[in-house]
Structures are given as structure tokens and as C-alpha cells.
Amino acid sequence: MVLAQLGGSISRAIQQMSNATIIDEKVLNDCLNEITRALLQSDVQFKLVRDMQTNIKKIVNLDDLAAGHNKRKIIQQAIFNELCKMLDPGKPSFTPKKGKPSVIMFVGLQGSGKTTTCTKYAYYHQKKGWKPALVCADTFRAGAFDQLKQNATKAKIPFYGSYTESDPVRIAVEGVETFKKENCDLIIVDTSGRHKQEAALFEEMRQVSEATKPDLVIFVMDSSIGQAAFDQAQAFKQSVSVGAVIVTKMDGHAKGGGALSAVAATKSPVIFIGTGEHMDEFEVFDVKPFVSRLLGMGDWSGFMDKIHEVVPMDQQPELLQKLSEGNFTLRIMYEQFQNILKMGPIGQVFSMLPGFSAELMPKGREKESQAKIKQLDSSNPKLMNDSRIMRIARGSGRQVREVMEMMEEYKRLAKIWSKMKGLKIPKKGEMSALSRNMNAQHMSKVLPQQMLKQIGGVGGLQSLMKQMGSAKDMMGMFGGGDN
Numbered sequence: 161m162v163l164a165q166l167g168g169s170i171s172r173a174i175q176q177m178s179n180a181t182i183i184d185e186k187v188l189n190d191c192l193n194e195i196t197r198a199l200l201q202s203d204v205q206f207k208l209v210r211d212m213q214t215n216i217k218k219i220v221n222l223d224d225l226a227a228g229h230n231k232r233k234i235i236q237q238a239i240f241n242e243l244c245k246m247l248d249p250g251k252p253s254f255t256p257k258k259g260k261p262s263v264i265m266f267v268g269l270q271g272s273g274k275t276t277t278c279t280k281y282a283y284y285h286q287k288k289g290w291k292p293a294l295v296c297a298d299t300f301r302a303g304a305f306d307q308l309k310q311n312a313t314k315a316k317i318p319f320y321g322s323y324t325e326s327d328p329v330r331i332a333v334e335g336v337e338t339f340k341k342e343n344c345d346l347i348i349v350d351t352s353g354r355h356k357q358e359a360a361l362f363e364e365m366r367q368v369s370e371a372t373k374p375d376l377v378i379f380v381m382d383s384s385i386g387q388a389a390f391d392q393a394q395a396f397k398q399s400v401s402v403g404a405v406i407v408t409k410m411d412g413h414a415k416g417g418g419a420l421s422a423v424a425a426t427k428s429p430v431i432f433i434g435t436g437e438h439m440d441e442f443e444v445f446d447v448k449p450f451v452s453r454l455l456g457m458g459d460w461s462g463f464m465d466k467i468h469e470v471v472p473m474d475q476q477p478e479l480l481q482k483l484s485e486g487n488f489t490l491r492i493m494y495e496q497f498q499n500i501l502k503m504g505p506i507g508q509v510f511s512m513l514p515g516f517s518a519e520l521m522p523k524g525r526e527k528e529s530q531a532k533i534k535q536l537d538s539s540n541p542k543l544m545n546d547s548r549i550m551r552i553a554r555g556s557g558r559q560v561r562e563v564m565e566m567m568e569e570y571k572r573l574a575k576i577w578s579k580m581k582g583l584k585i586p587k588k589g590e591m592s593a594l595s596r597n598m599n600a601q602h603m604s605k606v607l608p609q610q611m612l613k614q615i616g617g618v619g620g621l622q623s624l625m626k627q628m629g630s631a632k633d634m635m636g637m638f639g640g641g642d643n
């Protein structure tokens with residue numbers, strides 16, 4: 161993912177600065193120049209980058225920093241804040257409510273990925289228990305209805321459209337009516353792609369909007385247009401009331417950073433990003449966790465959301481109880497890895513963990529890693545002698561080396577989890593500062609040293625748990641929570 165390269169360049173610049181014995185003006189300037197170069201390569205507008213550099217220098221006045229202050233941390237925090245500021249439009253988006261019908265209209269340029277994104281959006285909500293439906297009001301592009309129909313059928317989402325009706329307003333209205341009667345709570349209207357110079361198509365889009373009265377209009381934009389996103393987003397906003405933006409194809413284009421910052425400059429919140437052609441290559445976009453992941457600092461909150469999606473609630477307390485007793489078996493490892501596979505593309509999941517960057521799990525290598533996880537067996541490790549290992553290898557069509565590697569992985573994880581013995585499991589609603597500190601102590605034993613250093617030691621871990629793992633997230637982690 162190209163954004164991972166941007167994050168990698170920024171993290172490396174910060175790391176290089178941290179390695180310097182003394183952080184003086186020159187070291188700081190080198191670091192900022194490196195970050196500037198990375199952002200400009202990502203097509204972020206020059207003025208935004210220059211303002212960011214000026215602001216950081218204003219905040220980080222090296223002469224004023226009294227001895228004893230952790231300059232590295234202050235600089236890192238300033239960079240984090242400025243990147244957040246660059247991507248934050250300062251305005252939340254309308255959020256539909258489960259169980260209450262909402263009409264969501266998708267608009268955008270031709271080929272931006274609207275139809276694909278409509279289905280991803282529907283599928284994402286369907287997994288969370290919503291009742292979405294898709295309406296194809298694109299009568300302009302031949303094959304648009306077939307594409308939507310195919311996507312919707314694959315995801316088992318009801319759809320509406322016509323091969324003969326040429327009036328998009330009529331189809332949109334009929335589709336919305338039909339699905340309101342069927343008690344769908346997320347009625348998604350896909351419209352034709354259009355360019356800002358096409359006045360007639362813009363008028364048609366306005367009419368569809370007027371007739372269906374959408375609760376939210378989502379502008380879908382391809383990240384490859386970079387900072388040109390500003391003009392396009394403005395043009396769409398002038399015709400229909402765009403309330404949110406989804407930026408697609410963030411997996412393949414160097415200009416992703418530019419596109420995101422340009423959209424923020426139009427004061428429209430980006431709510432999701434598309435990171436591939438598949439249905440689950442779709443991620444919630446939230447500025448702080450995004451920047452945190454970009455810099456390899458993790459996103460606990462997103463990670464816990466994923467756990468909620470895949471580990472059945474009734475299994476969570478049992479699992480955590482076993483782990484807190486230091487009781488980590490091969491069966492647990494097998495089941496948890498199976499759960500991880502359900503969480504979605506593995507690179508997406510790993511980038512939510514501090515110290516991991518999406519760069520570590522390049523897209524092409526995901527399949528290889530997933531295949532390794534899939535070959536796990538749930539046998540008792542104590543009975544794993546040579547002949548048993550050979551038999552398992554033969555039976556599963558795997559090399560002996562692979563079975564042994566799996567056993568090594570088990571031993572490594574079992575050792576880590578044995579250190580978690582005594583982990584305090586708070587009851588629902590009971591995440592006190594004391595238990596947070598105790599758990600931070602435990603987790604600091606588990607995390608690899610390099611990862612722990614990057615977070616800022618036990619203190620950094622404590623504040624990370626406090627800031628990012630809100631009480632709700634931590635409760636979820638320890639088996640509580642209610643969604």
C-alpha cells in the first residue's frame with residue numbers, strides 16, 4: 161500500500177532524529193525536510209506542508225525546552241498533531257441509525273469506484289447487523305445495473321433496478337419506496353458517474369437528490385487525482401449537499417495523502433477508504449487512529465472493533481479467563497488464528513498493532529501468511545514427538561519443516577502468554593486507573609522490546625491504553641462491552 165510507504169518515510173525520519181545523541185536545530189530541520197519531501201511526493205498541497213513545518217517549529221522551540229524534557233516525544237507529538245490537523249475537516253458526518261430507514265445517495269466521477277463502494281458500504285453494515293439494500297439509478301453506463309446486481313447477489317444484499325426504464329429519478333424513487341416498505345434501514349442509491357463540466361448530468365443528479373431526499377450524500381473519489389480532489393469535491397458540493405466522502409483505490413496510488421488532505425480542506429469528512437477491489441478491502445476512516453497507524457503507532461480501538469466482529473461474545477470471557485491463568489494451548493492458538501483470518505485482510509489487521517506497519521505485510525505476501533495460519537492443527541503439543549510431526553506433515557500435505565515452524569510459533573506465543581498469568585480481568589464498567597496500570601505492566605512484558613520502545617515504554621503504554629483504548633474498548637478486550 162502506497163500510504164504505508166508515506167508512513168514508513170515519516171516514521172524513519174522520526175526514528176533517525178531519535179537516534180541522534182543531541183537533538184539540535186540541524187537534526188530537527190533534517191527530520192522535517194524528510195517529512196516534507198514524503199508529503200510532497202504524496203501530492204499534499206505545498207502550502208499545507210509549509211504551514212505544518214512552520215507550526216512544528218513554533219511548538220518545538222529547542223532553546224526553550226528545559227533540560228530534562230523529552231524532546232523526541234514532544235517533536236513526535238507535534239508531528240502527530242499537525243498531521244491530524246491536516247486531515248481533520250473539523251466537522252463530523254451524519255451517522256445513520258440502525259433500525260431507522262436512511263437513504264444514502266452515492267455520487268462521483270466516472271470510474272471512481274462508486275458501484276464497488278456502494279456494495280462495500282452495504283456489506284460493511286450488513287456484517288454489523290443492518291438491513292441494507294441497493295438501488296441502481298445509473299441509467300447512463302451500459303452494464304451498470306448488471307454490475308450492481310452481480311455485486312449485490314454475491315454479498316446477499318437486496319437490489320432494485322431496471323433494464324428498460326431510462327429515467328434515473330423514477331428508478332431511484334421506486335427503489336427507495338420498495339425498500340422502505342421492506343423495512344430496510346440503509347437504502348443506498350448508486351448514481352451515474354459524471355464530470356464537473358457535464359452540466360446536464362449534474363442537473364440530473366440534483367433531480368435524483370431532490371426526489372429521494374437522501375439523509376446523506378456521499379461523494380466517492382479516486383485517490384489518484386491527488387490534490388485535484390479539492391476542485392472536484394467543491395463542484396459536487398455546489399450541486400448537491402455532500403455530507404461525507406469515501407476515497408477509493410488507496411492501495412495503488414502515490415497521491416493518497418494529497419487526496420485526503422485536499423478533501424479535508426473542503427470541510428467534508430472522509431468516512432471510509434477503499435483499499436482494494438475486494439468487498440472487505442474497505443476501512444473506516446478516523447483521523448487520529450489513521451495517523452497513528454500511518455506512523456506505526458497502532459490503533460487499539462480499531463483492533464478491538466475487529467475482535468468484536470469475529471470473536472463471539474460468549475467465547476470472550478472464557479478465552480480471557482484461560483489466558484489470565486497462563487493457560488495457552490495449541491487449541492487456543494488454532495482458534496484465535498482462525499478468528500484473525502475472519503478479521504479481514506491480514507495486513508489491515510496487523511497495521512492496527514503498535515510497532516507494526518502495513519509495510520511489514522506487503523499485499524502480495526498476505527496469501528502466503530494466511531496459508532501458514534490455516535495449516536495449524538489443534539493437537540496436544542506435549543505429545544509432539546518426531547513421528548507425530550512426520551504424520552501430521554504427511555496428513556496435511558505439508559513439509560516437516562512447516563509443521564516444526566508452527567510448533568516454534570506455538571512455543572513463542574505460549575511463553576508470551578505464560579507471562580500474562582495474573583492479568584486482572586475487570587468486571588463490566590470497572591476499568592479503573594489501577595487495573596489499567598496493572599495490565600499495562602503485564603502487557604509490557606509481552607510486547608517485543610522494539611515495539612515497547614516505540615510506544616514510549618510502560619508509561620507510554622499506560623497512556624496509550626488510556627487514550628486509545630477507552631473504557632469501552634478495554635472492557636471489550638476483557639470480555640465485557642455490549643455491542
Ligand SMILES: Nc1nc2c(ncn2[C@@H]2O[C@H](COP(=O)(O)OP(=O)(O)OP(=O)(O)O)[C@@H](O)[C@H]2O)c(=O)[nH]1
Binds near residue numbers: 269270271
Ligand atoms: N484497487 C482498487 N480498485 C478499486 C477500488 N474501488 C473500486 N475499484 C475498481 O475500480 C474500477 C471502477 O469501479 P466501479 O465501481 O465500476 O466505478 P464507478 O464509479 O461505479 O464507475 P461509473 O459508473 O462508470 O462511474 C473497478 O475495476 C473496481 O474494481 C479500490 O479501493 N481499490
